[in-house]
Amino acid sequence: MTRDDSTDPGLRLAGRGANSNEAGRYERHGRAYESDGWAGEDSGTRVLRTEVSLERPRSVITYNRSPDLPFDRSINPYRGCEHGCIYCFARPTHAWLGLSAGLDFETRLIARPEAPEVLARELRRPRYRVAPIAIGTNTDPYQPIEQRHGVTRACLEVLSDFNHPVAIVTKGTLIERDLDILSDMARRGLVRVGISITTLEAGLARRLEPRAPSPGRRLAVIAALAGAGVPVRIMVSPVMPGLSDHETEAILTAGRDAGAQAASWIMLRLPREVAPLFRDWLEAHYPERASRVMGLVRAMQGGRDYDPEWGRRMRGTGAYAQMQARRFDIAARRLGLDRAQPPLRCDLFAPPARAGEQMQLF
Template sequence: MSRPLIYKGRGSLGNAAGRFEKHTRRAEDDGWGSLDAELPPLQTEIIVDSSQSVISYNDSPDIPFDRSINPYRGCEHGCIYCFARPSHAYLGYSAGLDFESKILIKPEAARLLREEISKRAYRCAPLALGTNTDPYQPLERRQRIMRGILEILAQTRHPVSIITKSALIERDLDILAPMAEQGLAAVYLSVTTLDRTLARKLEPRAAAPQRRLETLDRLRAAGVPTGVMVAPLIPVLTDPELEAIVSAAHAAGAQSAAYILLRLPLEVADLFEEWLRQHYPLKAEHVMRRVRDNRGGKAYDAAFHQRQSGSGVYADLLAQRFRLVCRGLGLTGDLPALRTDLFRKPHAGGQMSFDFFD
């Protein structure tokens, strides 16, 4: 018999080989009770990413930005639903436990960013951070890669939008607040549930829901335009909280709101269903049935303009509920557009002119 790999503080219950691998492994009981022993802590392994560029570009018609930076590949938060998990397969790792314990870091990100935005052909547009993995995951406390990126963006007056579920962003208010005053920064806090017990299972190393609301309040008090991203909205499991989450975020200072329906691409579908059957066995079938109702009978549909909101009667009902709660709270618009006219290219040699700091 095999059993889930339940590591304290980790989201995934398995570590199946990536979809490009030729071989797979799994733990089997040898009859001596070897699988009954408590598993030792799963340590995080830090791997240096040697990429020679840091800005990723996209032309997706349903994404409101065309460029982003991901300081980390993999994410210690361990969110079981994370749509970025399959990206670890390109590195030869598993989308399961490897994704949350083998983290690639980009220590040269700030230098590479400076070089890329100093090129003659570069044209300024808002940079998005936190679009794939969280730039403020626990490792950032020591690595400070995100801090270095923000310092370059502040010096060059380059606009930036950030999505995170971490309170660590408060550390960088000394950079973000002056940028926001110039119309150069905006932040969305991702909130999946207000239930602390559920959050600990869904997002084992992310900030507690109430802590994220406190962060919203502190960002807003510092003058940073803030919004809430109800993401992902999980049918049956978290969608009953939709109105409560938006209302709580509004009370904490959110000026805008958005939501993304649960996305289960590739390996994530099996990982999430395994997690459901372990932690919520009585709801598992109901949740997955509703997921498929929203995705044309499949676990996931990657079609543009549907992948984030789904389709069908249930998805339409969620969209209507979201519109109504936002209208009632006055959250009827997006955050103010970020300015691009203040951007100043850094000198090729790396030294900034003094007027960049005015």
């Protein structure tokens, strides 16, 4: 992968998805690396480390009105994601922080340790009306830094105390640590989980998602969740045209065998800065397939790298997209995965009494 002028050529980028760090789209100036002659820039022995900053949020529940999303509110315990998936549609959100969607997104992360307290405060507001909260819709709540910071677990504890329904999406194995909370919430009908698998091929997965758990390990997570009574669905996400699209049936079968009760899929999305990052990744790892992959992408996106229109952005349009949708539907039906997960209960929601508050008589 050819580095651009924004990246220190002396850094060893082991386990990173992107290979550039161009300025975010809101920045007035670009970036260029200039050596002072002391770093030994040709050695490539200095490792790019992950940095974590702390943020004090004023609010944590984000609301949306997108008609093609099955939820209207979400929580993001972290900004940025160390998994480093090159295709991640959330990369452009780092531009709001004055950071790059490239290496900054993977290495300059932000944790929100006060999010649980803020969440509890928001749930207690008299005007709050309960509906399922989604976690993991932007960046992964169980990425590696969760082991140290524990923001996701603390938010789940709040939601459990309030009897608030939650839907989680993750690739991370750290979710197994929270089976005590999740199994208890599942018994009350308050939680369901989606585990995303892009490919079963370990080599392709390592290139696409350099710091995410292996496909086999994610299947083990599905088994652990199912064994604990937590409703879990296998997500074929994203379908990679010309790279992993032939694996749809195999991924669904593996998910069903591991214990998944339902399934869903999303097509590859390349918004804003993600498109050039992905094209660069293709040229580096699969140059012989690059033109075919991008040709299929553009055929589904009206001749562009990405069509942001609601109703089209998740699945694409045209013959290829229709074929993939049909393949998924047939396989899911054959495997018994063409069912909706059980609805989450909203009728149990009740803010717990604060210390010192008088309990209600009725």
